[in-house]
Amino acid sequence: MAKNQRVAVVTGGNRGIGFEVCRQLALKGYKVVLTSRDPSKGLDAVQRLKDAGLSVVFHPLDVTEASGVTAIGRFLEKEFGGLDVLINNAAIFLQEEDRDILSVSMTTLEQTLATNTLGALCVSQMAIPLMQKNHYGRLVNVSSDMGQLSRLNRSSPAYRLSKTGLNVVTRMLADTTRGTDILVNCCHPGWVKTDMGGPGATRSLEQGADTILWLATLPSGGPNGASFMDRVEMEW
Numbered sequence: 180m181a182k183n184q185r186v187a188v189v190t191g192g193n194r195g196i197g198f199e200v201c202r203q204l205a206l207k208g209y210k211v212v213l214t215s216r217d218p219s220k221g222l223d224a225v226q227r228l229k230d231a232g233l234s235v236v237f238h239p240l241d242v243t244e245a246s247g248v249t250a251i252g253r254f255l256e257k258e259f260g261g262l263d264v265l266i267n268n269a270a271i272f273l274q275e276e277d278r279d280i281l282s283v284s285m286t287t288l289e290q291t292l293a294t295n296t297l298g299a300l301c302v303s304q305m306a307i308p309l310m311q312k313n314h315y316g317r318l319v320n321v322s323s324d325m326g327q328l329s330r331l332n333r334s335s336p337a338y339r340l341s342k343t344g345l346n347v348v349t350r351m352l353a354d355t356t357r358g359t360d361i362l363v364n365c366c367h368p369g370w371v372k373t374d375m376g377g378p379g380a381t382r383s384l385e386q387g388a389d390t391i392l393w394l395a396t397l398p399s400g401g402p403n404g405a406s407f408m409d410r411v412e413m414e415w
Contacts, residue, residue, distance in 0.1 A: 186259045187395065188212045188240055188251070188317045189270030190302060193224040195373035196321065199384040200266055200391050207396065209264065214240035214251065216269070218369035220313075242298030244267050249402065252305040257277065260349035262309040266396050267299035272338050279333040288337045293408045294340035302347050304411060307361065320349045324367045346415060347407060353404030360399050367388040367408040 187204050191197040205228060213228070215221030218239045223335055225237040241247050242396035255262050271294045275287045288301045299320055312314025322328055326342025346365060353363040370380045371387035390407050406413045 184208065184210050185263040186210045186212065186261070187266065188238075188255070188262060188302075188306070189268055189355060190214050190240060190299075191216075192266075193217070193220040195249050196368055196371055196387045197266070197268040197371060198224055199388040200268065200395075201235060202231075202233065203388060203392050204264070204395065205235050205366035207392075209234075210239050210259070210318055211235045212251075212255070214269075217238070218243045224378070228271060240269075240302075242267075242302055243293045245301060248301050248305050252309065254368055255309055261313045263313065264295060264305050264317045264319075265302065265306040265310075265316055266319050266321065267302060268391075269298060270341075272294045272319065272335075276338055277334045280336040282335075283336045288340065291337035291341045292344065294348070295328055295338070296344035296348060299345055300352075303363075307356065308363050311359070316356070317397055318352065318361070318363040319397050320345050320363075320365035321389050321391060322349070322365040324408065324413070327406075327413065340398040349406070350404050357403060359411060362394075362397055362403045363399050364394045364397075364404065365406050366394060366395055366404055367406070367413065369408065371379065 187209045189197050189201050192201045193215035201211045201213045212379040213225050213235050221237045228235040239252050241252050266392050273287050322345050323342040326346050327338045349365040368387035371382045390410050393410050
């Protein structure tokens with residue numbers, strides 16, 4: 180690895196917005212660690228980026244398994260001596276989400292919160308101490324406007340609750356790093372043409388990734404503990 184090269188981890192990086200973020204961070208000169216719950220899909224994604232001449236490595240990661248989070252933390256410390264950027268992108272949206280708050284199952288709620296909220300928190304608990312070692316860090320939680328309190332309704336309850344929770348996690352993590360050069364923010368990428376967003380989505384991968392990349396590369400003194408869409412701060 181080149182001297183002073185920044186190291187970035189992207190969860191759920193094998194497809195969609197996560198893959199695009201990996202690609203663009205590598206183009207910017209970052210050493211990217213692409214993670215995926217499915218090793219075969221992750222390795223395939225890394226190979227496509229390597230074939231394009233980009234500096235990317237793969238590490239398996241299921242954000243719901245604490246042992247796996249610990250393992251990637253050890254890998255980062257051993258291989259790179261720390262971590263500079265974390266993009267908490269991994270998320271699920273289960274089919275049962277067509278139900279409302281009165282009929283959604285506890286299983287759907289538990290699975291969605293485990294990945295979208297608690298998984299992101301678990302990875303952040305691993306990442307921030309590594310950032311503190313280098314006195315630098317940028318942490319971006321990929322949230323959604325469906326988690327905004329002003330937009331809440333009874334539909335898609337598990338997903339909405341998980342993203343509202345992720346917004347809360349963002350604010351709390353930002354408070355723990357306040358006064359340092361570790362900046363924690365979240366963003367809404369919009370309705371993007373991905374497997375989750377579907378073919379009817381109105382935004383490209385590049386548009387969805389733009390604010391994530393902007394927050395991942397903020398200069399010192401940038402915003403901390405805020406939510407953004409298209410680089411404009413949003414109300415909670």
